[in-house]
Amino acid sequence: MKRMLFGLCLALMPITMMAQQLHKMWVNMPTSVAGSLERSVRQELLDLKEMKKTAVIEGLLGEESRIDTLTNDFLLANLSKVSTLQMKMLPAANGDSLLCLVQTFMGPTPESVISFYSSDWKTLSMPEMQLDVELQQPSDMSLDDFNKLQAQFDPKLLSFTLSPSNNELVVTLSPVFVSEVEKSNMKALVLQRKFKWNGKTFN
Template identity: 35%
Template structure:
């Protein structure tokens, strides 16, 4: 794992002359292949609108409205469509090298997220190098009392599809996951299973990767 990390870091050090970029610059220079909805003009306009303290709403490539709600040097939150949200965070590997964590969340109808990592010039990097262990359903369940264990086991069998929502912090280098599978269950089962579920599982950025806090 250490050799693999050093290899990734070595590749990043060779990219782009090593000038530090803000997330605003990185966002504007996204390849069109990664941004089929927001055009280069859309993205540049959003940066300009936010710099002018205006709402960053644009008409996207499909003639619908997209809005960048938050954009700083390190963090982005965008409502790209009515049912899809982008979050990005620039994360340091060392004093001059950063990676971009990109979370895409879709509600259809339950919120579920995908997560990718990129260099600052949009070369995709292995997720496992930066998030070695993703949470699974068992990470969200609290230990029940002995008399309620059978009831929980039955509810877990009904939660047969796993949905996870990931969220990046606007101010800190943290990544949190929420177990959204109960939103897919019927109302009665959802009411019964919620008391057994922890609110979130949180990871923090340490030494170039996300590690679980608790």
């Protein structure tokens, strides 16, 4: 029984350490990432979420910041009505861990920026990634209709969603503007791709 408990404790140690690392990085987030969200506010939001309370704080200008999701290696926060932040601790090939950060800005359609950091917030070089969604013409769609739909994706706006439960990234292609008629045709298009983290990159 004692051996079982000892083995369980050993198995849980990396998970606990990763959670502590994520929490520390959230609190110590640099201003270039956190914007106007002060350190004390980030700590308070984290404390509220860990106590399983509603983690929402109203800022000086009336905007709300909140932590929506918190796991051992993932955090999703709404910094304002127009921006969200996702943090995901990922295992590195050298046995260490790194932070994948996704910042999404809500214009007419969402657009994301992805970046990587060490545990002390040093910027890491971007791995080689082809995070894109190429539109394919459905067999039952005319070329004319397909070309009209393609025009709605210029410029190409991509949004990224990190998984809270595994090391996957979903890339979604968002149209600039879609009419009600085009919405039904767009259901035939594949607008998402899923990528898995292999210790070095998403592929």
